[in-house]
Amino acid sequence: MSMITRSGSVRQVTSALRFFSTTSVTLSGHSKWDNIKHKKAANDAAKAASSFKMSSKITVLAKMGGVDMSRNLQLAYAVEKAKSLSIPKRVIENAIKRGNGELKNGNKVESVTYEGLGPGGVAVVIEAITDNKNRTIGMIRPCFNKYNSNMTPTAYMFDKKGLILVDLGETEFDEAFDDLLEMGCEDINEIEVDEGETEGENGDGSRLVELVTDPKEFGKIANAVKDQGKYKIKEMEIGYVAKEDMKTEITNEDTRESFDKFIQSVEELDDVEKVYTNVD
Structure with a gap:
């Protein structure tokens, strides 16, 4: 996965009727969303790896949720x-x-989760899709060892949430807010793209928001967005969101460099699907 840095922020919501907490959304190589900005065409090896990852993910999703794509x-x-x-x-x-x-x-393909503390004591949760768990752990553990970090339980520092990335098109955030609120979202984060980055598939000034949901309401809300037909779903997953009192910052430049290299080394592993951290 690319480590191209993308910065993002959340617009403060001031209406008394809006009780969502606002959290920073950093669209970096190790964020929830890694396909916002167009990337250059991959070489043949990268395409093969992408094909393997996507086919494995599709297998797991079909096994977990059935093959009826309307549901x-x-x-x-x-x-x-x-x-x-x-x-x-x-x-x-x-x-x-x-x-x-x-x-x-x-070979049985399955989803597996690994936990640990990376450089700077940052909590890390790694999701992988594999047909050989011994091989996968054999690739992940050395990444921790190389940076004097260790694998230990950290999932308790996160909440599992439904995450839906929605393109509002040309609709203003405030105008869309009430629509999305009525669908039952727990939180709505507006993602602001850096000046100079292309917004939307055609550079048409489209706007991105992240919907945070209870995992049990995830499917219902995604279907509501789809059925309304006004906004476009760009990405969706059930993932890990750091608890407010468990978030941390990296202030030391050397530690930040080690952390970035550690995350990159994990993300580049063929079996790794997503990496979540509690860095604010």
């Missing part, structure tokens, strides 16, 4: 993303069949 929106958007990456239709279809049990595979 399993995570699967639907994973398939759309795979198509956008020019992954062959046959690869996508076989991945779905493996998840549904139609296509037998000697």
Whole structure:
């Protein structure tokens, strides 16, 4: 994964009717969203790795939520993303069949989670998709060892939340807020893109917001956004959000450099899907 830094912020919501907390959203290489900005075409090796990762993810999503994409929106958007990456239709279809049990595979593909403390004592939760857990842990553990860090329970420092990245198009945030509020979101964060970065797929000034939901309401809210037809879902997942009292900062420049290199080394592993941290 790329470590291109993207800065983001959340507009302060002042209305007395809006009780959402506001949190910083940093669109960096190790953030929740890693596909906002267009990237240069990958080389053949990177494309192969991307194909493997996406097909594995589709298999797991199909296994967890079923193959009906009108109900399993995570699967639907994973398939759309795979198509956008020019992954062959046959690869996508076989991945779905493996998840549904139609296509037998000697290796069981599953989602696994690893926890630890990285440089600076930063809490890290790593999600991976693998067909060999011994191989995966054998790749992740050396990343911690190299930076004198250790694998230890840290998930208790996070809440699991539904996260939906929505493109408001040309609609102003304040205008969209009430629509999204009625859908049952716990939090709505407006993401401000750096000046000079392309907003929207066509540079049309579209606006991005992150919807934070209870995991149990995740599917219902995603369907509500889809059915309304006014806004476009760009990304969606159930992931980890650091608890307010567990967030930390890295103020030392050397520690920050070590932390960034550590995160990059983890993200570059073939089996790793997402990396979450409690850095504010």
